[in-house]
Amino acid sequence: xxxxxxxxxxxxxxSEGAKHRGVPVxxxxxxxxxxxxxxxxxxxxxxxxxxxxxxxHSANIVEISDQMPLKIEFIETAEKINEIMGxxxxxxxxxxxxxxxxxxAKPAQVSKPNKSVPPEHLRIEGKARMMRIFVGESxxxxxxxxxxxxxxxxxxxxxxxxxxxxxxxxxxxxxRMHRDRKLSLSHDASIMLxxxxxxxxxxxxxxxxxxxxxxxxxxxxxxxxxKYAYRGHEADSGGxxxxxxx
Amino acid sequence: xxxxxxxxxxxxxxxxxxxWEGKPLHEAIVAKxxxxxxxxxxxxxGIEGYGTSTxxxxxxxxxxxxDAPILVTIVDTEEQIRKLTPHxxxxxxxxxxxxxxxxxxRxxxxxxxxxxxxxx
Numbered sequence: 001x002x003x004x005x006x007x008x009x010x011x012x013x014x015s016e017g018a019k020h021r022g023v024p025v026x027x028x029x030x031x032x033x034x035x036x037x038x039x040x041x042x043x044x045x046x047x048x049x050x051x052x053x054x055x056x057h058s059a060n061i062v063e064i065s066d067q068m069p070l071k072i073e074f075i076e077t078a079e080k081i082n083e084i085m086g087x088x089x090x091x092x093x094x095x096x097x098x099x100x101x102x103x104x105a106k107p108a109q110v111s112k113p114n115k116s117v118p119p120e121h122l123r124i125e126g127k128a129r130m131m132r133i134f135v136g137e138s139x140x141x142x143x144x145x146x147x148x149x150x151x152x153x154x155x156x157x158x159x160x161x162x163x164x165x166x167x168x169x170x171x172x173x174x175x176r177m178h179r180d181r182k183l184s185l186s187h188d189a190s191i192m193l194x195x196x197x198x199x200x201x202x203x204x205x206x207x208x209x210x211x212x213x214x215x216x217x218x219x220x221x222x223x224x225x226x227k228y229a230y231r232g233h234e235a236d237s238g239g240x241x242x243x244x245x246x
Numbered sequence: 247x248x249x250x251x252x253x254x255x256x257x258x259x260x261x262x263x264x265x266w267e268g269k270p271l272h273e274a275i276v277a278k279x280x281x282x283x284x285x286x287x288x289x290x291x292g293i294e295g296y297g298t299s300t301x302x303x304x305x306x307x308x309x310x311x312x313d314a315p316i317l318v319t320i321v322d323t324e325e326q327i328r329k330l331t332p333h334x335x336x337x338x339x340x341x342x343x344x345x346x347x348x349x350x351x352r353x354x355x356x357x358x359x360x361x362x363x364x365x366x
Contacts, residue, residue, distance in 0.1 A: 132255075134288060134321070169276055170288035190288040192319065210248060210353065217286065218351040219255055219321050 002039045002075065002107040009075045009102040012088070014095035015051065017066035026070050029091050033074060036084050040108060041074035052094065075102060128225045129202045131195045133209065134172065134217040138188040141212045147191045149212060154195060157205055160228075165192045172217070196223060253350040254327040258318040258334065260341030262291065272316050274337060279320060282329050285352075290317040321350060 018025040026043050033041045046069035048058040057067040081099065089097060139146035147164050154162050167190030195202070202220065209218060258275065266274035272289045279287045292315035320327065327345065334343055 132319075134286065165290050167288040168291045169272060170286065171276070171280065172286040172288075192288060192290070206351070210351075213353045214355050216353050217321055218353070219253075220349040220351070221255060221346050 002077070002104055004104050004107060006078075007075050007102055007104045008078050008081050009073065009100045010081060010088075011098045011100070012072040012092050012095055013051070013098070014070050014072070014092060015057070016045070016068040016070050018093060018095065020091055020093055025091065025093060025095065026072055029072055029088065032087065032091055033072075033084075036080075038074050038076055038080065038084070041072060044071040044073065045069075046071065051096075075104065125225050125228065127199075128196055128223050129199045130221050130223040131193075131197075131202050131205075132219045132221075133193040133195075133213065134219070135191050135193075135213060135215075136172065136188055137166065137191050139191075139213075139215070146212065147193055150193055150209070153208055153212065154205065157201075157208070159195055159201060159205060160197045162193055162195045165194065166190070167192065172215075196225065247354050249352045249354075251323065251350050251352075253322055253348055254324040255346050255348045256318075256320040256322075256327050256330070257344045257346075258320075258338060258341060259344070260316055260338055261313050262316050263313040264316075264338075264340065266337045271337065272318055275318050275334075278333055278337070279330065282326070282333075284320055284326055284330065285322045287318060287320045290319065291315070292317060321348065 012029060014025045014029075016024070016026070020028045030041055030043060046057075048056070049069035050056045051069070055067070057069055085097075133150065135146050135150075137145070137147070141149040151162055151164065170190035172190065206218070260271055262270070262272070264271040269277075276287050276289065295315035320330070324347075331343070331345075
């Protein structure tokens with residue numbers, strides 16, 4: 001398994017029609033890499049190119065060329081590449097092999113990581129802060145409903161969770177009356193977002209609230225978290241754990 | 247424009263069918279808040295719950311006689327909230343009034359760049 005950090009990237013340039021012992025070179029190389037446990041490889045098809053023979057290969061509509069350039073790429077540790085390079089050179093035949101140093105920022109994973117350790121925000125307990133944000137339903141932030149934008153911003157900031165409530169009646173800063181009318185299309189009900197998280201998280205999020213909420217009220221209060229349960233394994237398809245994957 | 251102060255949050259729980267002087271109680275409370283010049287009030291309708299009388303309240307989609315739980319939320323200075331509470335003693339015959347201290351941050355559009363859509 002490839003780990004984040006220094007690694008080598010190998011590119012093999014061959015021609016599509018090239019054969020090695022009766023099988024196309026690219027599939028021979030791919031099989032070889034697979035069986036030697038290389039963590040992954042990609043075959044890329046070129047649309048035009050020329051090689052050592054200085055014949056221009058390009059896709060022609062009239063004749064389908066089998067001389068198109070192919071590139072096989074894979075990334076592995078230096079040790080692994082040393083181990084397989086001899087055989088690879090043989091397989092590549094007349095093709096070119098190029099090795100570059102690279103850095104793996106994030107290795108690919110076989111499946112979504114099984115989070116046995118709950119993300120930080122799922123471990124809040126005891127004293128916490130509750131933040132309520134009062135806005136109007138028709139308030140916008142960059143052409144998006146403000147309450148929706150706020151929820152997205154909270155998710156992006158790993159806030160433990162938020163709930164949006166729509167009021168049926170109310171008035172705010174300007175004394176404008178918000179009323180939920182069953183059949184009206186232009187809703188401007190009062191909206192309240194309610195969030196519970198640690199003091200630091202809430203404090204860190206406030207500047208963003210300030211930027212997004214032009215008019216509204218933010219109310220902070222102390223709360224005790226009695227229970228914050230989550231279903232770690234079922235959470236793959238939604239729920240609070242989703243937050244952690246953003 | 248941003249202003250911060252220590253305030254109070256008042257929550258009043260009762261049922262949707264509760265009345266005060268022939269009006270739904272939540273409308274009467276909102277009217278009272280206006281009269282007293284409270285900064286703002288929001289009324290929420292719950293989807294299910296039960297209260298002092300332990301009858302289950304349910305907001306059925308097609309039922310005309312609803313008795314869903316109602317929550318009235320008011321945020322203001324403690325002084326303002328104290329003005330309202332005596333009225334509530336009379337108005338809320340059955341229900342719950344909860345008061346908690348809160349930190350309030352109020353955002354209002356500054357005068358020089360009052361957005362056109364906000365001018366309602």
